[in-house]
Amino acid sequence: MSQIETRTPTGEELVQMKRDRQIFRLKNLTTAFTFPTNITFWEQLTCVGYNPQFKRLESVVNVKQTSGYNGNLCSNGSLEYVRFFIDFHDGNGFQNMGYTSFKVADISNAPPGPQHPLSYLAYLFVDDTKYKKFLDCDHAVVPTMRAVLSWNSIPSLDPNQLPFYGNHVDADIQLASKTNLFPFELAELIKAPNLTQYLDSQFEIPLISPKQIVSADALLRANKAAGVPDKRTFYSTLGKNINSTVDFSRAVSSFAIKNIDELKIDLNQFLDIFNQLEEASADTTFEQLTCLGLNTATDSLGAVIHIKKNAGFNGNLCSPGSMEHVAFWADWNNDGNFDQYLGTVSVNVHDIQNIPAGGLYYNVLLPVNLADRLKTCDSPNIIRIRAVLSWESLPSTTNPNHLNTWGNYKDALVQLRPKLSSGIHSAIYLVGNVDRTMIDATQYLYNYQTVAPSINNNRPWGGAISFNGIIDRNGFGGIIKYRLLYKKQGEPDTAYQPISTSETFILDDLNTPAPAFSDPQSDPSGWFIYKQNPAIGLYNVYNYLATWDATSKTDGPYTIRFVHTDEMNNEVIADQFTIMVCNKPMLISPTANPMVNTAFDLDLVIDGGDCRRSTLKDPIIKGHLRAVHPYFADWVLDLQSTSHTHGALPAPLSRSYSTFGDTGDANGTWSLDTSALDPCGYTVSIGAHTRVILNSSTNFPHYLPKAVGFAKLP
Secondary structure: OOOOOOOOOOHHHHHHHHHHHHOHHHOOOOOOOOOOOOEOOOEEEEEEEEEOOOOEEEEEEEEOOOOOOOOOOOOOOEEEEEEEEEEOOOOOOEEEEEEEEEEEOOOOOOOOOOOOOEEEEEEEEOOOHHHOOOOEOOEOOOOEEEEEEEEOOOOOOOOOOOOOEOOEEEEEOOOOOOOEEOHHHHHHHOOOHHHHHHOOOOOOEEOOOOOOOOOHHHHHHHHHHOOOOHHHHOHHHHHOOOOOOOEOOOOOOOOOOOOHHHHOOOHHHHHHHHOOOOOOOOEOOOEEEEEEEEEOOOOEEEEEEEEOOOOOOOOOOOOOOEEEEEEEEEEOOOOOOOOEEEEEEEEEEOOOOOOOOOOEEEEEEEEOOOHHHOOOOOOOOEEEEEEEEEEOOEOOOOOOOOOOOEOOEEEEEEEOOOOOOOOOEEEEEEEOOEEHHHEOOOOOOEOOOOOOOOOOOOEOEEOEEEEEEEEEOOOOOOOOEEEEEEEEOOOOHHHOEEOOOEEEEEEEEOOOOOOOEEEEEEOOOOOEEOOOEHHHOEEEOOOEEEEEEOOOOOOEEEEEEEEEEOOOOOEEEEEEEEEEEOOOOOOEOOOOOOOOOOOOOEEEEEOOOOOEEEOOOOOEEEEEEEEEOOOEEEEEEEEEOHHHOOOOOOEOOEEEOOOOOOOEEEEEEEEEEOOOOOOEEEEEEEEEEEOOEEOOOOOOOEEEEEEEEEEEOO
16 A cells, blocks of 8 residues: 655745645636645545445545634535545556545644544445456455545546645455356356357356355465464364354354364464453454544444455355454543444455455444434534454454454544434435535536536536435434435425335344345335434445436426424425436437538547548648537547557647536537658547536546548558
């Protein structure tokens, strides 16, 4: 994992840095100031990881200073953005996975105990389906993820561009193996390409569920060769069968041993570790907890675990492997004493032979019940959290200082969200996977800005629009129902319709070792039972509320109403806002045209006709282009084949949205000097993006290509 460090600024430097920070919001309005990049004085991203089971990218950000965040907790404060990229090592480099954000504010150091740095957790769920592969039992798909932190400015789509305030961190991660194979994948695995001729291309072949396929003596031999000590190889196997204080009730692997003597292992080493003192240190050779933080919007604690070795985890990907358990503790008074055990959460790990030299990074997430601990916004609530890592055996639930044989603990300061007034409260915090608070109340667009906007500004929604949020029970344990309604803006309230009448929620009961489970619900009026209840350990894994399929809706503003029942079963309007919907695609002209076709949104022509020939005497090719959309983002030209172009590029190569009201180019011009090109055939193509948040993705919808061809003659 890489991390950029910066030195402590001098007094004069700090004065200038604070002035720069104050005027940073005006950066798009002036060229008089040049802002430095990669400033981590105020905030710094410290670590990142991935959870293969829940497809969750996670990062921890440390907020270091008492001021510089545009106001206190009772104000809007400011936002820290984290954009995630993944390089799947397929030759395409880092690909944008989207971004998330969280609120930060000025918080004094005055209260007792330390107040900074504050560790915030940012996470994003992604769809990794198309990147999964089944290589074999010993090898996994191990891409590299990058997280980019940026204060008060959405990080660039360029993964290499450093933010003004923030930094980036890389880590290697593991994707879960596929659970089924298509015929072409099976053919590739067994090197039988003709097999695809005899199978339906869409037929999916299910793979068997993981089961133990390695014997105790085989694992022992493999582990000895890899330098894994015997006491780790049979830690959970013997631990389950010996009288000790170590809890192996959630260890997933144990091996059938008929004769311990035949294995020639020293039992004394096991007796020592199963009867260790409560203050004993633990071994971090194989795994280590690196950081932890709190996601304030969802009351969720998270931690990142570094897996360092390719063996020592009780088997490969075709076996049950082993479990890394993390227990969380709270110091409610921030006095150094951890008063309460909050719960334990786990992640499954395996022996992976193609583990990178720097290891792999995983994450865990534990929703916690903070209802009785919240304070109002004028009393910032800072507490200390401890996370305790233990491999295979469960961490102690009675002693926060106790370490089992394998693992470690880390502490962090976190900020609890402010408490609202009494009674049930709710909050939609994501609309189509972007921050609800960033929806403009008059223009109904996300991240609205009129002066010097970028492609990240003034974005509508289209397609399937998801809603995520929480309902704070505030101690109420009864039944709560909710529904989300929509109507075209300006219509009477009688026009409201449910955005959905059938949903499937993923719930997790943290009081049992059972995995998360599906909870399908249907109601013709769109009412759903809100089953998350922290008091009994039941959580909605994704804080998912519903999805509105707005694909068939006409473009324009729609008002969303969020309603739930209270303690007396009365209906309460919890939130109401309007969003702009735009389902218009960019239509691409399918024909070669002498001039741009205004019946389409995207077109490219060569002046004088397609298939033109250029020569040394007449090397300039000129053309026109069309790329128009109500929410235009950019267009870019591409010259192929690059192996013969010697650096020549069309001019202009691209153009991005940068002026309010810009809908693109209706009949723009372009040219290409072919002097440097080898004699060959070439194509120039155009692709374009819109700013629509389509199907709840923060990526920009891409439309391409429209291509034209020409030949370079000797």
